[in-house]
Amino acid sequence: MSIEQKIQTGRPPVIEIKDMTKVYVMGKTEVRALRGVSLTIHEGEYVAIIGASGSGKSTMMNMIGLLDQPSTGSYHIRGAEVSSLSKDRMADMRNKEIGFVFQRFNLLARTNARRQVELPLFYAGVASGKAAKMAVAALTRVGLGDRTDHKPDELSGGQQQRVAIARALVNTPSILLADEPTGALDSKTGAEVLTLFDELHQQGITLIVVTHDMGVARRAQRIITLRDGLVISDEPNEKQQVTAPDAHYLEPQANEQRLNSQPNTTSEAESLLTPSIRESEPVHENS
Ligand SMILES: Nc1ncnc2c1ncn2[C@@H]1O[C@H](COP(=O)(O)OP(=O)(O)O)[C@@H](O)[C@H]1O
Numbered sequence: 047m048s049i050e051q052k053i054q055t056g057r058p059p060v061i062e063i064k065d066m067t068k069v070y071v072m073g074k075t076e077v078r079a080l081r082g083v084s085l086t087i088h089e090g091e092y093v094a095i096i097g098a099s100g101s102g103k104s105t106m107m108n109m110i111g112l113l114d115q116p117s118t119g120s121y122h123i124r125g126a127e128v129s130s131l132s133k134d135r136m137a138d139m140r141n142k143e144i145g146f147v148f149q150r151f152n153l154l155a156r157t158n159a160r161r162q163v164e165l166p167l168f169y170a171g172v173a174s175g176k177a178a179k180m181a182v183a184a185l186t187r188v189g190l191g192d193r194t195d196h197k198p199d200e201l202s203g204g205q206q207q208r209v210a211i212a213r214a215l216v217n218t219p220s221i222l223l224a225d226e227p228t229g230a231l232d233s234k235t236g237a238e239v240l241t242l243f244d245e246l247h248q249q250g251i252t253l254i255v256v257t258h259d260m261g262v263a264r265r266a267q268r269i270i271t272l273r274d275g276l277v278i279s280d281e282p283n284e285k286q287q288v289t290a291p292d293a294h295y296l297e298p299q300a301n302e303q304r305l306n307s308q309p310n311t312t313s314e315a316e317s318l319l320t321p322s323i324r325e326s327e328p329v330h331e332n333s
């Protein structure tokens with residue numbers, strides 16, 4: 047980290063990307079999805095990444111989220127070089143450092159909120175009693191301390207997304223990465239999620255939201271715009287819109303802890319925790 051960076055923000059960088067490129071090879075055609083992106087994101091920043099369709103947002107998300115490797119360039123998370131890790135090490139790092147929030151929530155249909163949130167802890171080998179406690183605490187943090195036994199169809203869309211956010215946070219990742227987090231919600235429930243993001247930001251979480259919705263991007267502190275695989279602007283958001291102080295979702299105390307066994311997990315369940323990597327892999331990977 048440069049001295050200027052530390053002086054500017056007082057906080058260490060979480061993400062440092064330098065000259066990152068990503069080329070997808072499709073037969074004889076090469077698609078240069080990222081053409082040399084450099085950016086540094088510090089602890090506690092709230093960043094929106096925007097750009098037109100095809101500008102490289104999803105590719106950027108896959109790189110930041112350790113779902114795929116860049117073609118060239120470096121990527122450090124909290125000082126550790128991660129751009130050329132093996133698939134297994136990448137998965138470990140991803141589980142430890144990144145929480146994902148998706149447009150479509152990716153919740154298990156017949157599973158209550160607490161068990162959904164326990165899922166990543168199960169994969170991390172946390173004992174069930176401790177996992178239950180941590181899950182209830184995470185749900186309480188997103189304002190759902192009184193909904194731990196509810197299944198997705200017993201929750202509103204905004205509440206379902208808050209369960210997904212609790213699941214993303216329960217491992218205490220360094221980075222919360224959200225891809226169109228309000229894309230499947232109406233404006234009222236979408237606002238609920240954005241309010242929660244404001245609160246998480248105030249608590250010091252590093253938050254990166256990929257969106258094409260300027261209404262969502264305006265909530266961030268900083269807006270990075272991609273075009274044709276390049277950062278064309280990276281600006282503090284002077285007009286940042288933050289929720290009024292009375293519209294909060296945080297609850298003061300945790301709900302009573304439930305005693306339950308570990309969730310039944312399947313590879314399908316595991317796949318809900320990260321986006322499908324298949325979409326971002328070259329089409330002719332075997333050729
Ligand atoms: N798996 C892939 N194989 C080949 N080309 C891809 C792949 N993924 C994305 N692209 C191409 O890379 C460019 C950037 O795509 P993407 O990152 O999905 O943009 P955005 O999310 O901003 O719409 C586009 O031209 C897209 O067609």
Ligand SMILES: [Mg+2]
Nearest residue numbers: 100103104105
């Ligand atoms: Mg996309």
